[in-house]
Amino acid sequence: MEGNVFIVGLGLIGGSIALAIKKAHPAAVVIGYDVNGHQLGLARSLKMIDETARTLEDGFAAADLIVLATPVMQTESILAAMPIEQLKRGAIVTDVGSTKQRIVQGARRLLEAGVAFIGGHPMAGSHKSGVAAARAHLFENAFYILTPTDDVPLERVETLKQWLSGTKAQFVVLTPEEHDRITGVISHFPHLIAASLVHQAREYESKNALVSRLAAGGFRDITRIASSNPEMWRDILIHNKREMLALFDRWMAEMERLRSFVEEENSIAIYHYFLEAKQFRDGLPARTKGAIPSFYDLYVDVPDYPGVISEVTGYLAQENISITNIRIIETREEIYGVLRLSFQSEDDRARAKACLAKHTNYATYEG
Numbered sequence: 001m002e003g004n005v006f007i008v009g010l011g012l013i014g015g016s017i018a019l020a021i022k023k024a025h026p027a028a029v030v031i032g033y034d035v036n037g038h039q040l041g042l043a044r045s046l047k048m049i050d051e052t053a054r055t056l057e058d059g060f061a062a063a064d065l066i067v068l069a070t071p072v073m074q075t076e077s078i079l080a081a082m083p084i085e086q087l088k089r090g091a092i093v094t095d096v097g098s099t100k101q102r103i104v105q106g107a108r109r110l111l112e113a114g115v116a117f118i119g120g121h122p123m124a125g126s127h128k129s130g131v132a133a134a135r136a137h138l139f140e141n142a143f144y145i146l147t148p149t150d151d152v153p154l155e156r157v158e159t160l161k162q163w164l165s166g167t168k169a170q171f172v173v174l175t176p177e178e179h180d181r182i183t184g185v186i187s188h189f190p191h192l193i194a195a196s197l198v199h200q201a202r203e204y205e206s207k208n209a210l211v212s213r214l215a216a217g218g219f220r221d222i223t224r225i226a227s228s229n230p231e232m233w234r235d236i237l238i239h240n241k242r243e244m245l246a247l248f249d250r251w252m253a254e255m256e257r258l259r260s261f262v263e264e265e266n267s268i269a270i271y272h273y274f275l276e277a278k279q280f281r282d283g284l285p286a287r288t289k290g291a292i293p294s295f296y297d298l299y300v301d302v303p304d305y306p307g308v309i310s311e312v313t314g315y316l317a318q319e320n321i322s323i324t325n326i327r328i329i330e331t332r333e334e335i336y337g338v339l340r341l342s343f344q345s346e347d348d349r350a351r352a353k354a355c356l357a358k359h360t361n362y363a364t365y366e367g
């Protein structure tokens with residue numbers, strides 16, 4: 001597609017969207033703006049954007065597609081101040097915020113003026129922030145939720161999907177209310193729980209320094225998301241306050257129930273509690289695309305020396321096994337690190353496992 005795309009907020013998500021748009025639409029001109037001059041300069045020097053806008057107004061006036069990739073509170077303020085009369089006729093406005101009701105509500109003034117605002121939320125990301133962590137493939141295989149209101153013609157939604165086709169995400173249309181309810185339970189509330197578990201461990205740590213040294217395995221898995229950006233999550237929780245409060249009530253009632261099982265040493269109830277949770281979790285569509293993007297992961301214990309990643313990827317390349325994602329997980333011990341390789345299919349993962357067993361003695365396990 002051709003035209004001007006204006007991306008406001010060149011961080012992890014804005015940068016990744018810019019890369020995906022440039023990849024799919026080389027003829028488009030991607031213009032960027034960020035209040036942080038360093039992020040903006042970096043995006044320009046990494047060639048994620050073609051131009052920088054001097055002011056927000058300059059960018060808005062030039063754009064056929066406007067992508068607001070700022071933290072949710074800022075997105076609300078930008079929408080409130082957007083000079084509607086200066087927008088191009090037919091321009092589409094979207095955002096990438098993790099919450100939707102307040103943002104779509106804030107965009108009502110655009111919708112009332114006939115501007116197509118289509119709320120968006122790519123359901124993938126990272127605990128990292130900033131443009132340096134942006135990747136064109138960040139959203140590959142992930143769900144990308146769109147929340148158009150009834151006033152937006154379907155054909156505009158299709159145009160937006162085409163603009164975003166380079167994300168290789170799977171689009172799902174929901175109402176803003178459905179979006180906030182679902183993401184509340186699977187994403188927002190879990191961040192809160194993860195942070196609270198870390199607080200609990202930290203309190204114990206003050207009594208026994210061994211706590212953090214022994215914190216491994218399950219604790220690290222369940223608290224990974226506590227390393228996310230605190231400002232971003234503060235704003236998300238406030239935006240989705242209504243759902244959070246409802247979830248707090250349910251969670252506390254659930255904890256009371258569970259507490260009583262333990263207090264009464266009700267082994268049958270405890271066993272069933274774990275069993276039912278296991279059955280539901282094991283049955284999540286991990287083999288297809290879940291709400292949290294899932295891949296066929298293979299964990300490889302690799303010695304911590306330079307070049308080990310290219311060694312591993314080199315063997316896989318020799319056998320034409322393609323990797324959709326690669327990540328180094330925090331080193332668990334001094335000598336070994338864990339490399340997480342993601343594949344598109346079970347078959348690719350099995351081939352990779354066999355390939356690495358043939359060429360190396362690194363332990364592998366599926367995740």
Ligand SMILES: NC(=O)C1=CN([C@@H]2O[C@H](COP(=O)(O)OP(=O)(O)OC[C@H]3O[C@@H](n4cnc5c(N)ncnc54)[C@H](O)[C@@H]3O)[C@@H](O)[C@H]2O)C=CC1
Pocket residue numbers: 008009010011012013014033034035036039069070071072074075078096097098099121122123124125126127128129130131232236
């Ligand atoms: N980080 C993640 O994993 C995901 C984040 N999101 C959503 O994407 C949005 C952006 O998040 P990230 O890219 O992670 O954050 P980030 O911190 O990496 O980037 C945000 C950028 O917006 C800029 N910014 C802030 N206020 C601005 C303003 N008024 N005008 C122009 N630029 C401004 C900041 O300087 C920063 O460069 C948030 O709304 C978040 O809810 C959605 C999916 C995943």
Ligand SMILES: O=C(O)C(=O)Cc1ccc(O)cc1
Pocket residue numbers: 097098122123124125126127187225
């Ligand atoms: O890294 C993780 O597990 C995340 O939770 C990433 C993420 C963060 C915010 C979103 O709105 C969607 C996905």
